[in-house]
Amino acid sequence: MSEPGATEQLELIRASLPKAPRPRPAATATASTNPVALVVVDTGLAHLDRPFEYLVPESMADTAVPGARVKVRFAGQDLDGFVVARSATAAHEGRLAPLRRVVSPEPVLIPAVLEAAQRVAARCAGTLGDVLRLAVPPRHATAEKALSLEPPVADPLPTFEGAGPAWSRYAAGPAYVSRLAAGESPAASWLALPAGSPDEDWPRALAEAAVATLAEGRGSIFVVPDHRDVRRVDAALTEVLGKGRHVRLTADQGPQARYTAWLKVLRGHVSVVVGTRAAVWAPVRSLGLVAWWDDGDDLLDEPRAPYPHVREVLLTRAAVEGAAVLSGGFGRTAAVQRLVDCSDLRTIGGRPPRGAVPRVVVAGEGNDAERDAAAASAHLPSVAWRTAKEGLEHGPVLVQVPRRGYLPSLACQTCRTPVRCAHCGGSVALSARGAEPACRWCGRGVGRFECRNCGGHELRSSVVGARRTAEELGRAFPGTPVHTSGAGAVLENVGAAPALVIATPGAEPVADGGYAACLLLDAWASLDRPTLDAGEEALRRWLGAAGLVRPGSAGGRVVLAGAPTHTTLPVVEALVRWDPAWFATRELADRAALHLPPTVALAAVTGERRAVQDALRLADLGDEVERLGPLPVGDDEVRMLLRTHLDGWDSLAGALADLRARRSARKAGGGVQVRMDPPDLAS
Structure with missing residues (x-):
């Protein structure tokens, strides 16, 4: 074998020398004020359903505001998140990772919606991330840039001059709208009557309630089952309030149109919203009234986890923001009747006078x-x-x-x-x-x-x-x-x-x-x-x-x-x-005699038989929770019903949320669905 040449010898010598350490990147300067951001990260994992701390770089000090969308590094991936708070010190004693970037400085997650989302997640045995996906629509950059930050100059608001024809036909109607106009927060179940004219119809009544609420500078949210109802209420609001005083929020709007309407509410351009389930989380400033029509319509039941009903979301928002409540319809569900019996809602309407109905x-x-x-x-x-x-x-x-x-x-x-x-x-x-x-x-x-x-x-x-x-x-x-x-x-x-x-x-x-x-x-x-x-x-x-x-x-x-x-x-x-x-x-x-909802707290755990059995072994349900089943609901699936008294709702939901977290941490196989207050016990 021939001797290596001079060039080859030089390469061998270089390879034998110790390698110089790579230069570390320069430390990123952190924000001088409140350098720690508390971020809700969209992990999709139940056992990681909590905020995490990140450092705020100096370059993001003014844009990483509470409510802003950010990108963070989590488990080797760049994930979406929301800044929910800024603080001067961190609770975590180790090294904190910095924020990757601020997607938008727009504070899209307002504190009132965040608190309501946390309560809804706890009540439904869900995760905050699931609720926030329902509450905050995906960002549309073009819509965000095209809409002005300041609200346009508008005509003076219509003045409240007392109850109109739509409310005067009910004994308690004038008193309800007068309390709205005075800045109070009454709560009522309204049994509507057929209208003899458009001025007496239920969409007109909602529009008049919006005018009364605006008298004290407060906003309103009206949720109806479908797009045809939206158009009826939209027409009534336009006639009573004038153009440009409200927006529609529905799932069938295009991404840009929906996000533009949502931003108008967020930036204070309008304070009245009508829509389907998509409107239930609208970030209305100074929310004064939440109302929904036809409580029993299944379109008001959210089909995505954690499956909250419009009623539950709006009642929660009213409790958080001190808003008035109005549940309207020609009929009344047992769930609303329970609220009436508990004096949470008062009745407007009742047995109609002769000739008022067909x-x-x-x-x-x-x-x-x-x-x-x-x-x-x-x-x-x-x-x-x-x-x-x-x-x-x-x-x-x-x-x-x-x-x-x-x-x-x-x-x-x-x-x-x-x-x-x-x-x-x-x-x-x-x-x-x-x-x-x-x-x-x-x-x-x-x-x-x-x-x-x-x-x-x-x-x-x-x-x-x-x-x-x-x-x-x-x-x-x-x-x-x-x-x-x-x-x-x-x-x-x-x-x-x-x-x-x-x-x-x-x-x-x-x-x-x-x-x-x-x-x-x-x-x-x-x-x-x-x-x-x-x-x-x-x-x-x-x-x-x-x-x-x-x-x-x-x-x-x-x-x-x-x-x-x-x-x-x-x-x-x-x-x-x-x-x-x-x-x-x-x-x-x-x-109540049969111990059926809504007089009891009920939950359903559905999935493969072995997965359901294993999941319930992890749950700390206590002795007061009654187990019913398992019942077959498909070829390979069973459903277990868990029942307890109404006072035990929070503890049952907490136990099921903990069950989901334990299964997520263990990476347990077999899909298991957990649902509080299932709408149909037979399916």
Whole structure:
């Protein structure tokens, strides 16, 4: 082997020499005032749901303000976070990492929203990070730069001159809005009545409440179930307050439009907000009133963890910020009734005076073919057909059907046994006139039908859908326009001319001047729902449709078809008497006797059987928590219900939050969902 050359020898010598240490980066100068930032880091891990301390570099001393979005180094990653406080000293004795950068100096997380988010997270056994993802929308830099920091010059605010027509029709209405105008914080459950004119309708009442609240320089938040309600309240606010005095916040807005509206609230350009669930966390300055409409609508239930209901969030914000409370609707849920019984809410409205609501008539399912051949052809009870015929002489007639589609459910003609698919067990339906019966789950046809129970071969409809109802009524009332409104094609408004409007629950359009009559079909289909709130939900749907009908003094009539006539049901009686408070009181008493929500604290732990069992072993539940289950809810999942008295709500939520933290720290396998106050105990 040849000797290495001079160049190679030099490289070998250099390689043998000790390497010089790399120069350390110069220490970053820290802020001279309050150099420690307390940051809520979005880790997504329950056991790390707490603020962490970071050093504030001098370059970020003026921008890393409480409420600002920042980037921090955490477990080898750059994560998002919010500065929640600045301090002069650190509680941590070790070395602190500096903030990576300030995403935006905009203080988007205001103290009041932070405190409310902490309380909601604790009550729902959730994490603060989950709640903040709901409370603060993602940043849109273009919107942030385009909107001016200072509010524009606006016309003088309208002055409060006492209760208007919308509140004067209620005994306690003028007193409520007068207390708002005086800067007080009353709390009420408002049972609304059908309106004889737009000036008396519930959107106008909310607008008048906003004016009263603005009299003392305070803002308002109005939350409604869907975008159609938003547009109605938006129009009323524009008419009463003028343009530019409020904003809309909904999930269907584009990112820039939504963030611009949210920034207008944050920067004080406006102080009145109307929207869907997206508006519940609006950072209104000097919040004076929180209100929500139709408490029982499932659209007010947040589907994302930790699943807070709009009611709970707004009540929490009212407690934190000293705001007034208004829960409105044509009906009342058991949850709101409990607040009334506890004197947390006072009642506005009650049993209406004669003529203030439409007259309600109960009809069975049958019809007299000899007396009313047209009613038989329309598959309507005689009284329903006559009511529709008379109503069409004076305006539009609303027909509410509980199902969309054509014939969404079929049964045996002989024994009434529901028809099920032989392949997957799904329900069998008829999609259109002349179509073959097919499974709604797998789409397979039924072929020649033979009932497994009695051997019958004939089919009948269990419930008639909106399309079939429109077809039958079109034949029964030739020459009358027929409109349908349901999933996929929801109408907003209809005119005052005679027409038939067939709608599913929640999709009823508003009629100019109100409907002359309303038919509520297949009442039994609403009452037979296998849920805890079947009666409550049926009454809510019926009142929601009947609330669009003209008052009885103007000839408005409602027919409930398909309810049993051989016995008296409380929910039917409540509709006839138009007394939702009586029904809610009765419902609450029944639930208290059975130890059911909202009279008890209830939680659901759902997941794989072994994962649920392992999770509950980690939970320190105590002896007062009753375990119900496990119950199968799917092929591989079970649900365990945990029940205790209402006073034990906080301890149960705390134990479940600790359970989630322990599972997260152990990296336990198998997904487990924890939910306080589940809306449906059967699913």
